[in-house]
């Protein structure tokens with residue numbers, strides 16, 4: 001589904017990604033860990049093709065196509081989707097309108113809105129004045145409407161209350177076809193998380209630890225998360241260094 | 246009355262500025278065709294005459310003219326005063342709430358002509374009226390001068406919503422001069438929407454607001470290359486508790502927009518706010534926001550905010566990541582920026598304005 005090869009990315013003249021390698025198969029869910037400022041969101045933005053995130057080396061292959069220099073909308077049309085950690089507000093554009101313009105039926109829009117309990121937000125301007133939790137739900141809502149083959153989900157649970165975390169987890173499961181047997185799953189996802197709450201509800205196949213622009217360790221996501229929780233990010237790296245030597 | 250050849254022929258032009266030929270949707274219709282007045286009225290409690298007829302037949306009309314806009318204000322008012330007044334006279338009787346909007350259109354159908362209008366609107370106490378006033382040039386016209394004098398009296402507790410949609414040809418010069426008097430507890434709302442370039446539009450309406458009254462001037466402007474919009478509004482908040490608001494949303498696609506406003510607080514407890522937002526689509530255009538606040542009493546609450554810039558790349562790319570092309574994304578953002586929801590129109594008129602905004606959104610790129 002996705003192959004990231006030796007990806008170096010610059011933002012405002014600063015190198016934020018330094019040789020990322022990543023492979024995600026069809027139907028797989030991966031988790032990305034890493035301290036603040038490590039470059040996790042930047043990796044998503046680079047995969048999505050945002051202009052500020054300039055690829056200086058390496059390439060991104062999606063569904064066997066080199067997409068390294070495609071604009072975001074063409075990537076989206078190929079089946080990539082993203083939910084933002086901090087989305088911008090769109091004045092005068094209603095959440096409902098986005099669904100309609102994506103060509104979705106009213107029925108689907110209402111169904112997903114109900115699933116995420118955001119009917120009240122449908123006729124509001126996208127993200128304008130939304131609370132933190134509402135924003136997260138509106139992001140997942142838009143991803144559901146889009147139905148991408150690879151979803152990049154950036155901190156879906158940060159700042160979300162316990163009840164709404166369940167709603168979001170349900171929606172992500174649906175998005176990633178978790179109800180189907182593994183072999184029938186087509187959709188893949190990468191989830192960034194600090195809290196791990198989402199891991200308890202959405203089963204992931206593989207975890208990666210990103211530090212200072214590099215993937216320094218990969219493995220079983222739950223084990224990695226427990227390790228990080230107990231000993232911090234640094235120890236996790238030591239373990240990786242051990243495996244190298 | 247609307248069967249005139251030219252009106253039927255220019256149907257599309259008229260509909261673009263909210264003027265419909267189906268008279269059932271309106272409480273009255275008025276067309277100023279070059280300088281010829283055509284009026285008809287379908288509603289009780291509403292007097293709707295051409296100005297030519299009103300000054301002849303209705304006592305006191307002539308005396309009311311030039312009381313809110315000084316006759317010798319400038320060369321345009323003097324020009325308008327030099328001929329017989331043409332335009333409309335609207336009177337809504339005490340307590341009458343006119344349900345359907347009243348429509349008027351100033352249509353220039355002869356090239357290079359000077360059209361002058363003088364309109365008088367009087368709402369007695371407790372009356373209510375929505376006006377949609379279109380300004381347009383026939384499809385084959387490209388030059389002309391429009392001078393429009395409008396004087397508006399809003400009685401105690403009365404409400405007037407006055408929406409203007411402009412669709413002038415490229416070489417037309419537009420000089421409206423407007424004066425408004427809002428009595429105790431009355432409310433006046435002006436909405437100004439422009440679709441296309443006009444070479445030069447210069448307008449600075451003034452309103453005087455008495456105790457607990459309110460005045461709001463909102464404008465949605467799109468300025469294509471080679472156009473100049475010099476727009477502003479002044480509100481004198483003279484009575485205790487009066488409120489005033491100026492809202493301006495301007496987009497330059499290459500033209501120049503001045504967005505001015507002057508709020509004057511003369512009494513305790515008044516509240517006034519002005520917001521100017523500007524979007525520049527390219528480097529040929531410019532937007533100048535000039536808000537002025539004048540407090541002449543310590544117990545006033547007055548504020549302004551202004552933000553001018555280009556469309557945020559982040560917003561465009563956000564929409565692109567949902568599969569929209571950059572053009573679709575920009576068009577959506579532009580239409581959103583000119584959101585008619587801020588005008589608080591009744592649904593039918595909002596739909597009318599929405600059509601206009603759609604066209605701006607599509608045509609802007």
Ligand SMILES: Nc1ncnc2c1ncn2[C@@H]1O[C@H](COP(=O)(O)OP(=O)(O)OP(=O)(O)O)[C@@H](O)[C@H]1O
Pocket residue numbers: 011012016034035036037038039040041042043052085
């Ligand atoms: N648009 C930008 N402009 C300037 N610097 C940026 C930009 N985007 C990212 N950076 C910088 O790149 C580095 C990585 O940021 P990124 O947002 O990818 O971190 P992150 O791993 O997602 O962190 P967090 O867990 O806090 O969300 C940071 O130092 C950040 O300041």
Ligand SMILES: [Mg+2]
Pocket residue numbers: 040041042085154
């Ligand atoms: Mg981040």
